[in-house]
Amino acid sequence: MNPPAAATRRSLMARLRLRERIRDRDSAIYGILLLTALVFPMAAMYATGSTALVSQAGHAGTFVLLAIGLNVVVGFAGLLDLGYAAFFAIGAYTYALFASAQLGSSPLHHQYHLPFWLMLLVGMFVAASAGALLGFPTLRLRGDYLAIVTLGFGEIVPQLSYNLPQWTGGINAIGGIDQPWLPAWITGPWAGASSIAIIQGSTCRVPWSSTQTPCFSFSFDPIAFYVVIVIMIICAVILVSNLYHSRLGRAWMAIREDEVAAAAMGINTVTTKLLAFAIGASFSGFAGAYYGASFSLVSPDDFFFLVSATVLVMVVLGGMGNISGVIVGALVIYFVLNSLLPALPSSVESLANTIGLGSLNAQNGDWPGLAGETQRLQFLIYGLILVLMMLLRPQGLFPSRVREQEFKHAAVQEEETMIEQAHTS
């Protein structure tokens, strides 16, 4: 590289004040998200008088975690994973099997009731090792082959849980999964709160010794789960952004941009990609254990391709490689899928009533009524939303600044070549 080029590049960096900009926008997004996370449960409960919205937000949090994890694989390392839900399933089943009566009726004939906090980590490690096992023979393949292998894996895992009912309950799913519990002394300052109450006269067995301790269970309290998922997400964000700025993160980026060049620079591409794969899978296992606990039910239907595709859409739409963008993308898609689309039929109906087309609402022969028709249209609308969003912002809602600059650079270069072509012809 000749010195003048390097000099101009440095001055470009300085002129755009790239570093400050990256810090500014992302920290603004984080700040808003954190504030919303704090205010949301109170506002929602004040406005609606129930905790239904909070429990939905807890579910959305699962997808945020999944999106953060997939972002490591897809956004950082540039590996396309189309079967991410399989690792989610592995995490969820790991918790479900070892924290319910399920294994009692399996060939093992012994129930396990390991505590949630331990199983969070175990689920993480099991999913990570599954990721490593799958990645080990396949990561040397070019990107698209990896996508195909993960796609196949993603179909195999839920199918296996269907086919092995003596272990996984098959189509009947695993129910009655243990709720997380904490020793009673942790309630300390909140001891008087009505939602987090010590179960009267209850004791929980400490797994590593035979002592009993007074405890309180989460039961189905959405607030408690909400707090846990917010803490989990915060931990995940801190972990992942530290990884991103570490040597490993730079190696991922190098591989994403040009694998051959990265290998030539002395990066062990197989190990680095394997780490991305395993770390990404571990977040999925983490989320899976939480998912199993919060619903107390794990069914193979929750882990098919649609889930993998949804999480991928969240990552790409949010802005690959940018953690704050991915979180926003996950929340937006979750909102579209679980609030906007289900609410559409009734809102269309009331709209038709207000603008004087109320006659359309009646069911009549082949016409299922406006609400029914909108219900049928949901899939179509979701597809259109995906296509439109991608066409309008192919780089995602909040792409990482580095990528954005690349985009602008590419556009400028293209323009230049076009001008050149016009001159020469």
Next chain:
Amino acid sequence: MESGATALKRFRSLTMGGMTLPDYGFYVISAAAVVLLAGEAVANPTAFVQITVFGVADGAMYALVALGYTMVYGIIELINFAHGDVFTMGAYISGAILGAFSINENSFTAVNLVALVIVFPMVMLFMGAINITIERIAYRPLRNAPRLAPLITAIGMSFVLEGIMFMWKGPASIHFPDILPHGPGFQTTIYGVFVGFKDVFVVVTAIFLVALLAIFINRTRLGKAMRATAQDRDAAQLMGIDINRTIAATFFIGALLAGAGGMIWGLYYNNIFYNLGFRTGLVAFTAAVFGGIGNIPGAAIGGLLIGLIAAYSDSYVGSKWTEIVIFGILIGVLVFRPTGLLGMRVPEK
């Protein structure tokens, strides 16, 4: 980790008698499968041949869909998720048009024949037009975008097509007019093996279409342009090939085959549903990978083999394991023989 990676490298480059160890793995697994099947064949030859007949018919349909996947992947490296739904759409539309004729489902009349001859090319052209539109709307604007962007729009278009069919006919599976000759006069039993007219029809039509495609790809100017674009898009452009037109033509031809496949599927099974394309698409895609993605004869052979494997697995392993067997094969092929059966590799771009 370090040693793991090197061990893997060594494993992959270990050679014995000119072949690498993974190649041996591939051959050993294939040989084991063949031996197991041979055992079944000897135990009950009639059943084995019968299963083979069904497998070939299924495989012919998978091959038609797989060709579209492999052509699109070969030329723009896109896993076209909407392709399976184009296939289903072909079945839906042809079923609807057939319903407009005064066809007779009980016996084969002249009207049936006329309807068949008219609807076949009609639905193929119609699906071709739809696929070109999809390419124009959802993929062409993203040609220079990050590689995942068109993948997401492909998933989106798949939802859109499924949504259209869902809206049109609802979630239940629907009946497809049974207009092919069937019944006692049009089936025969050779040594206890049942062969119907439909089985023959499916296989003959598929072979005819694949032969046409092969002639088109190898003998015409546009076919040559497609091969050139798949090899190196920039160089092809420099040679004066209109890239956009060539890619659109690829989508068009892929959809012709998928539309025909959809109609044949309907005629064969007489039962279609709105998300039929999802599973069929995945299986057909596996077939394309099995044959070596980007490789056109490979997709045809892969489709046939996957059809056979699915049929054998349905009968000898149990139908609930078929999906696992197919995707297990997919992973196994990629691990042991990433280039697919016919060994062509799309050049790294």
